[in-house]
Amino acid sequence: MHTRRLVKRSILxxxxxxxxxxxxxxxxxxxVQAVKQENRxxxxxxxxNVYTLLMQDGSLKEFSEDEIAVGFSQTTAKGPLxxxxxxxxxxxxxxGTPHQGQNGEANSLxxxxxxxxxxxxxxxxxxxxxxxxxxxxxxxxLLDQKRKVVSSxxxxxxxxxxxxxxDMDKVTAAMVLTSLSSxxxxxxxxxxxxxxxxxxxxxxGVGFTPSSYSSSxxxxxxxxxxxxxxSTPSPPLSxxxxxxFRMSSVNGPPPDDAIDEQDGSSLxxxxxxxxxxxxxxKVMFKCLWKNCGKVxxxxxxxxxxxxxxxxxxxxxxDCSDGExxxxxxxxxxxxxxxxxxLSSLSPVSPSVLAPISPPHDHHRRPPAEGSNGTNGNKxxxxxxxxxxxxxxxxxxxxxxxxxxxxAYQATAPVTIPFSGSGSGPGPGSAASGSAASGSAASGSAASGSAASxxxxxSSSSTFSISWQSPPVTFTGTAASPTHSRTxxxxxxxxxxxxxxxxxxRATGSLSRKSRGEGKKCRKVxxxxxxxxxxxxxxxxxxxxxxxx
DNA sequence: GCTGCCGGGTT
DNA sequence: AACCCGGCAGC
Numbered sequence: 001m002h003t004r005r006l007v008k009r010s011i012l013x014x015x016x017x018x019x020x021x022x023x024x025x026x027x028x029x030x031x032v033q034a035v036k037q038e039n040r041x042x043x044x045x046x047x048x049n050v051y052t053l054l055m056q057d058g059s060l061k062e063f064s065e066d067e068i069a070v071g072f073s074q075t076t077a078k079g080p081l082x083x084x085x086x087x088x089x090x091x092x093x094x095x096g097t098p099h100q101g102q103n104g105e106a107n108s109l110x111x112x113x114x115x116x117x118x119x120x121x122x123x124x125x126x127x128x129x130x131x132x133x134x135x136x137x138x139x140x141x142l143l144d145q146k147r148k149v150v151s152s153x154x155x156x157x158x159x160x161x162x163x164x165x166x167d168m169d170k171v172t173a174a175m176v177l178t179s180l181s182s183x184x185x186x187x188x189x190x191x192x193x194x195x196x197x198x199x200x201x202x203x204x205g206v207g208f209t210p211s212s213y214s215s216s217x218x219x220x221x222x223x224x225x226x227x228x229x230x231s232t233p234s235p236p237l238s239x240x241x242x243x244x245f246r247m248s249s250v251n252g253p254p255p256d257d258a259i260d261e262q263d264g265s266s267l268x269x270x271x272x273x274x275x276x277x278x279x280x281x282k283v284m285f286k287c288l289w290k291n292c293g294k295v296x297x298x299x300x301x302x303x304x305x306x307x308x309x310x311x312x313x314x315x316x317x318d319c320s321d322g323e324x325x326x327x328x329x330x331x332x333x334x335x336x337x338x339x340x341x342l343s344s345l346s347p348v349s350p351s352v353l354a355p356i357s358p359p360h361d362h363h364r365r366p367p368a369e370g371s372n373g374t375n376g377n378k379x380x381x382x383x384x385x386x387x388x389x390x391x392x393x394x395x396x397x398x399x400x401x402x403x404x405x406x407a408y409q410a411t412a413p414v415t416i417p418f419s420g421s422g423s424g425p426g427p428g429s430a431a432s433g434s435a436a437s438g439s440a441a442s443g444s445a446a447s448g449s450a451a452s453x454x455x456x457x458s459s460s461s462t463f464s465i466s467w468q469s470p471p472v473t474f475t476g477t478a479a480s481p482t483h484s485r486t487x488x489x490x491x492x493x494x495x496x497x498x499x500x501x502x503x504x505r506a507t508g509s510l511s512r513k514s515r516g517e518g519k520k521c522r523k524v525x526x527x528x529x530x531x532x533x534x535x536x537x538x539x540x541x542x543x544x545x546x547x548x
Numbered sequence: 549g550c551t552g553c554c555g556g557g558t559t
Numbered sequence: 560a561a562c563c564c565g566g567c568a569g570c
Contacts, residue, residue: 520551523551536553539553541553541554543553
């Protein structure tokens with residue numbers, strides 16, 4: 001069944017021989033408690049494994065894989081340990097290619113099992129591709145062929161089989177029991193993983209951990225999350241990790257079971273994907289530096305941009321202190337909504353958008369920037385007190401533009417009119433203003449007129465009513481900022497989808513067909529004669545019979 | 549609260 | 560495409 005896990009688990013808890021610390025040549029025995037990966041020399045590339053051993057005297061010591069030898073096969077000393085531990089389960093550095101994983105697996109399987117795996121592999125790949133990767137079927141099937149060629153051309157070490165067989169039998173028995181008890185864990189993550197493939201790869205990384213190493217506190221798993229910037233997306237990684245994992249998960253059982261489980265998991269995997277794709281989310285990274293707003297598709301790119309352009313550092317990421325992280329934000333773009341929003345917004349007020357960018361810039365500039373606060377205050381005051389026109393123009397569009405940012409930043413436009421009359425604006429006070437405004441808005445959000453009354457006293461009397469009409473949008477989204485104030489950033493971010501989709505809706509409401517005043521089927525025929533209604537009325541659509 | 553109807557889901 | 564329904568917004 002879980003061949004990889006089997007291999008991994010066979011190491012943890014294994015008795016190994018380690019060199020004596022005193023160097024007198026008498027090896028000590030220890031039990032592998034944990035494994036971690038270390039990159040001793042960046043230039044030499046691949047990671048090496050460092051094993052934490054519980055020594056006989058109860059102490060914990062770390063040894064590199066070169067230093068220790070496996071206890072159960074003393075004659076082969078280092079060899080088996082290193083090779084078996086070298087099963088690079090997609091360790092995220094690129095050296096865990098599917099081929100390697102494949103071969104590693106084959107090493108610990110009988111030739112028959114390898115054949116079985118190939119067959120399953122072939123079916124599995126095809127099946128998987130029926131889903132989201134349908135478009136790449138050809139290239140992947142080529143890959144698949146290539147994989148077959150590779151694995152068939154590599155000698156499966158038969159000799160090792162007998163050597164490991166004894167140990168494997170024991171461990172396999174344990175694994176069968178373990179897998180029975182942990183199967184829910186194994187099966188449930190796929191849902192998560194499939195989400196991860198579409199949305200955040202991080203989730204997929206996390207999703208693997210419990211299923212792959214569900215026991216024994218295997219803390220050394222250096223998945224994507226702990227070796228790269230958390231905000232650095234790496235979809236191919238999760239995809240690559242994902243496939244071998246799934247293949248390995250169906251290796252153990254007899255073919256029939258494998259197919260069944262395969263089908264089951266295929267359902268689990270494939271089903272949510274089409275739905276998710278509807279949202280077609282795209283993660284971008286936006287520079288928050290004043291007057292920049294550069295948007296890049298990769299975190300590394302935006303970091304480099306900030307480092308070089310704004311922070312004036314020319315060195316590469318090595319000398320980064322992570323400061324760049326403060327200057328960019330992750331944007332989840334709902335491409336559909338954004339496209340709709342832009343297309344529907346621009347005809348309404350095309351001239352409004354352009355001059356707005358500077359003001360909206362103030363709200364989202366990083367707090368770390370020195371001049372930020374004062375400028376922001378100035379501008380906000382000028383907006384709120386001196387002239388109503390810029391505000392009346394900027395508010396709706398600023399609202400929209402900020403929607404492209406973190407959801408929590410959407411609190412800013414809400415607070416503009418409120419905080420302006422109160423204490424100084426700026427990020428901090430704006431938030432407090434938002435609390436007040438939030439409660440006010442949410443309390444009266446039911447109707448636009450009520451919202452406008454709550455505006456009037458706090459804002460200057462120069463406000464024109466024209467400001468209020470767009471807030472059809474405003475009241476619609478008012479709940480969101482209010483809400484988000486008590487949320488964590490993660491939750492707020494997930495809200496971005498909803499927030500992003502609101503502008504189109506707002507503009508949609510502008511184009512919403514005004515309510516028909518004439519008689520409608522419902523009025524004419526009444527509820528009791530519902531079957532006499534026009535179909536549109538029956539379907540709660542615009543009446544087609546009594547058009548106004 | 550009633551009503552018209554939009555948006556989206558299901559069959 | 561037909562059908563259904565939640566929910567918004569005007570009245």
